[in-house]
Amino acid sequence: GLICNTNTKRWQWSDGSPLDYKPPSYDSNLDQPCSTGTSWDIHEGGYWSNGTNNITKSRTLYVFCTLQLQPPLSGDGCDGVNEERVDGTCYQVRSNAVSWQDAQGICRSLGSTVASIHSLEANQFVRREALVQGAVNGIYIGATSPSNTNTFSWIDGSKWDYQNYYPGFPIAGKGQCLAMDTFSNSGEWMNMDCNSRMGVACARKAESPHNNCTAGPWNEGQVIYSPGYPYDASEPCDYFLTVPPGKRVRVQVLLLEANTCCDRLVMEDNLLGGNIVANLTGEVTGQYYTTLSSNFMRVSWQPKGGVNVRGTV
Incomplete structure (x- = not known):
């Protein structure tokens, strides 16, 4: 996998990583400015040999390939970058200052929706995560009031069973979107104009593993998962x-x-x-x-x- 970097004239690995190891014995060309059109192979005893690709004789060599393994999946069903689980829901905060419309697009790109919040624990977690991510000037959460009144509902259709408004909020006519004040210790909510620019909290249901192998019967349209999906793929x-x-x-x-x-x-x-x-x-x-x-x-x-x-x- 050694190739010549034509800019530095140094040998490097074909995946772009530097040559940070040399065997005890190797062709002296490895220490010289490199040139294209040559290849490297390993001989008996571990010797690295350098030769031209334009050889007239046909040779058959073994090839060894490497694959960069992905990090193991977590066991809590939340495997996105900076994604954590609370109350069976995966939350993720993005600090990009965006409008409500763009905030929805960010969450969709993550396979999520703008977050609904159903407990004090979840509210505290989202606020802490916002601070960690640098979203200190407020974040959108996933409730709107299409009629611009003081009645809000979650856009994911979930039950309105928890709220944490600032005293006096929501204020009718002040804005149709809901935001969390991440600067305050308690992460209180207020309604805002939907063109306001701030970060966003996204949420999705945590995935559960599918543990059983069964031959069926299977019905049309039914979704079939390999055993252990998505955490363990080892069972046939x-x-x-x-x-x-x-x-x-x-x-x-x-x-x-x-x-x-x-x-x-x-x-x-x-x-x-x-x-x-x-x-x-x-x-x-x-x-x-x-x-x-x-x-x-x-x-x-x-x-x-x-x-x-x-x-x-």
């Missing part, structure tokens, strides 16, 4: 899918996250001994696969380790 499982005679089975892979070295999702036409419809690994999202001739499909999740990946949905 076969799924047997059936539609009425004369029809074909069509499956959408909403998400596949598998190690290309080891883990596979295999779909077969029929339940046993059928043609392969798909043999998938790596990352796949939103793709459809249909049986060729049968009203049966066997879907087989075949991990060999399932290390630091989520599995499939």
Whole structure:
């Protein structure tokens, strides 16, 4: 994986990292200004040899690949950057000073909505997280009053079972959006004009692991998860899918996250001994696969380790 950096004329690894290790014995070219058109290989005894790529003889060499592992998923269902769980909800604060409309877009990009708050614990947590993230001049929370009155409701449709208004707020006509004062110790709320620019608290329900492997029966439109998704992808499982005679089975892979070295999702036409419809690994999202001739499909999740990946949905 050594390549020549044409700017510095120094050897570096092909992933951009510096050459910070040299073996006990190696070709002296490793210490010289580099040039393109050459390659490196390891000989018996660990010697690093340098040669031209334009060789006339054909050679067969082994190749060793490396993969940067992703950090392990947490066990609380909140795996985003700076995302924490309170009351079964994952909260995340962004300090960008934006309008209400842009705040909604930020949360959507994180798979969340602007946060509804249902307990003192959650309110205190969101305020502390806002300070950690530098959002000291207030943040949007997810309630609005479309009629610009003093009646607010959560945009995610959840029950209004907790509130922490400043005394005298909300004030009718002052603004249709709700903000938390992160500068105050108690994180009190006030209504604001929706064009005001401040940070935003986002929230989503924490994911729960799907622990069981079962062959079915599965119904049309039902979502199927690999065992342990999204925290553990190491358990194999076969799924047997059936539609009425004369029809074909069509499956959408909403998400596949598998190690290309080891883990596979295999779909077969029929339940046993059928043609392969798909043999998938790596990352796949939103793709459809249909049986060729049968009203049966066997879907087989075949991990060999399932290390630091989520599995499939």
